[in-house]
Amino acid sequence: MAPWGSRLTVWSKQTEDLVTECTKCLAAEMHKNSWQNRRRGRRSHQQNPWFRQQGSEERGNSVAQQSSQDSGHVGDDEAPSTSSGTAGSSSVPDLPGYYFDPEKKRYFRLLPGHNNCNPLTKEGIRQKEMESKRLQLLEEEDKQKKKIARMGFNASSLLQKSKLGFLNVTSYCRLAHELRVSCMQRKKVQIQSSDPSALASDRFNLILADTNSDRLFTVNDVKVGGSKYGIISLRGLKAPSLKVHMHENLYFTNRKVNSVCWASLNHLDSHILLCLMGIAETPGCATLLPASLFVSSHPGDRPGMLCSFRIPGAWSCAWSLNIQANNCFSTGLSRRVLVTNVVTGHRQSFGTSSDVLAQQFALMAPLLFNGCRSGEIFAIDLRCRNQGKGWKATRLFHDSAVTSVQILQEEQNLMASDMAGTIKLWDLRTTKCIRQYEGHVNEHAYLPLHVHEEEGIVVAVGQDCYTRIWSFQDACLLRTIPSPHPTSKADIPSVAFSSRLGGFRGAPGLLMAVQQDLYCFSYT
Numbered sequence: 438m439a440p441w442g443s444r445l446t447v448w449s450k451q452t453e454d455l456v457t458e459c460t461k462c463l464a465a466e467m468h469k470n471s472w473q474n475r476r477r478g479r480r481s482h483q484q485n486p487w488f489r490q491q492g493s494e495e496r497g498n499s500v501a502q503q504s505s506q507d508s509g510h511v512g513d514d515e516a517p518s519t520s521s522g523t524a525g526s527s528s529v530p531d532l533p534g535y536y537f538d539p540e541k542k543r544y545f546r547l548l549p550g551h552n553n554c555n556p557l558t559k560e561g562i563r564q565k566e567m568e569s570k571r572l573q574l575l576e577e578e579d580k581q582k583k584k585i586a587r588m589g590f591n592a593s594s595l596l597q598k599s600k601l602g603f604l605n606v607t608s609y610c611r612l613a614h615e616l617r618v619s620c621m622q623r624k625k626v627q628i629q630s631s632d633p634s635a636l637a638s639d640r641f642n643l644i645l646a647d648t649n650s651d652r653l654f655t656v657n658d659v660k661v662g663g664s665k666y667g668i669i670s671l672r673g674l675k676a677p678s679l680k681v682h683m684h685e686n687l688y689f690t691n692r693k694v695n696s697v698c699w700a701s702l703n704h705l706d707s708h709i710l711l712c713l714m715g716i717a718e719t720p721g722c723a724t725l726l727p728a729s730l731f732v733s734s735h736p737g738d739r740p741g742m743l744c745s746f747r748i749p750g751a752w753s754c755a756w757s758l759n760i761q762a763n764n765c766f767s768t769g770l771s772r773r774v775l776v777t778n779v780v781t782g783h784r785q786s787f788g789t790s791s792d793v794l795a796q797q798f799a800l801m802a803p804l805l806f807n808g809c810r811s812g813e814i815f816a817i818d819l820r821c822r823n824q825g826k827g828w829k830a831t832r833l834f835h836d837s838a839v840t841s842v843q844i845l846q847e848e849q850n851l852m853a854s855d856m857a858g859t860i861k862l863w864d865l866r867t868t869k870c871i872r873q874y875e876g877h878v879n880e881h882a883y884l885p886l887h888v889h890e891e892e893g894i895v896v897a898v899g900q901d902c903y904t905r906i907w908s909f910q911d912a913c914l915l916r917t918i919p920s921p922h923p924t925s926k927a928d929i930p931s932v933a934f935s936s937r938l939g940g941f942r943g944a945p946g947l948l949m950a951v952q953q954d955l956y957c958f959s960y961t
Contacts, residue, residue: 623958666731769807776819845888
């Protein structure tokens with residue numbers, strides 16, 4: 438008889454072998470069941486018509502994917518991992534990294550935009566949708582002669598309410614302006630010049646009307662590089678011909694124009710104040726350019742001399758019409774405001790905590806309002822000769838960089854716009870926002886704001902190239918005008934609105950400059 442130790446060893450080995458065999462049998466059974474389940478699932482998918490359709494679409498997608506890879510030479514590791522938000526209709530499922538074209542009824546792979554020839558990207562899809570919307574709005578504007586700014590608001594109802602005494606004179610005039618604004622028609626203006634070839638190649642960068650709205654200062658981007666200045670006389674802007682003349686000068690600069698405003702040195706709007714960026718070893722400067730270098734508007738005017746002030750890095754500028762700051766202009770710099778007297782050369786400097794992007798002088802009070810990159814709006818009391826605690830008279834705050842400030846006629850309110858697309862009307866007495874104008878589009882561009890209290894409207898061009906007109910009284914969006922040219926970040930229209938285009942006898946209207954063309958939206 439074998440000893441007990443040997444018996445225990447044999448019994449333990451047999452038990453271990455038995456456990457191993459059971460484990461192998463259990464694993465084989467589980468594998469068999471899993472294979473059968475997959476086979477049943479595949480069979481049920483094939484019997485389901487929806488899955489058969491999806492399978493055919495996936496096979497088509499694989500062919501489209503292979504075609505996109507062959508044409509774009511892009512690997513699978515470069516495909517985006519997120520689904521397109523613009524893919525097809527709601528009945529078509531979104532596939533990560535693919536775009537569904539509702540016209541061709543098939544999926545296309547989204548590719549990154551680098552190192553590809555005409556790739557299908559989200560930016561390209563968005564641009565195509567925006568262009569389709571713009572063309573549709575242009576077509577609707579051309580067909581619809583009479584537009585309605587407010588529901589139930591037309592000429593007959595306005596006249597009837599006025600006769601019944603429901604509207605006073607002020608309200609009637611304001612609503613009449615709104616009605617005419619909504620019915621303005623776009624017409625192309627013919628520009629005459631001594632050099633017609635330059636008009637076909639030079640693109641409008643900005644336009645700025647003078648106080649009487651009979652002249653238009655223009656900055657054009659030259660095809661070979663740099664900028665060219667000119668003045669358009671608006672005296673011939675009369676229907677039905679709409680012809681204007683461009684007066685040019687050989688003054689030419691390669692420097693970027695940061696800011697521009699009209700300056701009244703010898704008489705009203707006798708000069709143009711330009712803030713030029715510095716390049717290479719040439720520092721930036723502020724230049725007073727006589728308007729008589731282009732065209733004489735006053736009898737006895739003689740071509741003046743250029744007057745330049747070495748002011749590096751100026752973001753903004755403003756000319757003072759206040760008697761307490763006569764012959765002075767201000768420039769907004771990086772963390773500094775500089776007020777310069779043109780005649781004496783005396784300067785006042787005020788330190789700030791941020792870059793000053795917008796400025797305007799008050800007419801009655803000796804105040805200079807400034808809008809900063811930090812979102813702060815503050816007023817400088819020009820009577821303070823030092824930088825003590827009392828030189829900041831008013832402080833307001835936006836959530837983004839302020840691009841434009843406009844003081845209203847009574848100087849009790851201020852309107853400002855910022856790079857977040859916010860337009861606010863502020864009460865300077867209570868330092869509170871009393872009205873906000875919705876719909877403006879801006880992300881990072883330096884865009885101006887136009888306020889016209891006489892007509893009761895606010896005009897602004899968005900970064901999406903749409904010109905929007907609001908009612909000043911209640912912030913109602915009256916009209917949205919699409920650009921006549923395809924939308925582009927480099928082709929944002931520049932506009933000028935006036936109640937007297939072409940002088941005191943002119944009619945109200947809107948001028949729009951985009952690319953090489955000038956358009957007029959006049960009251961009918």
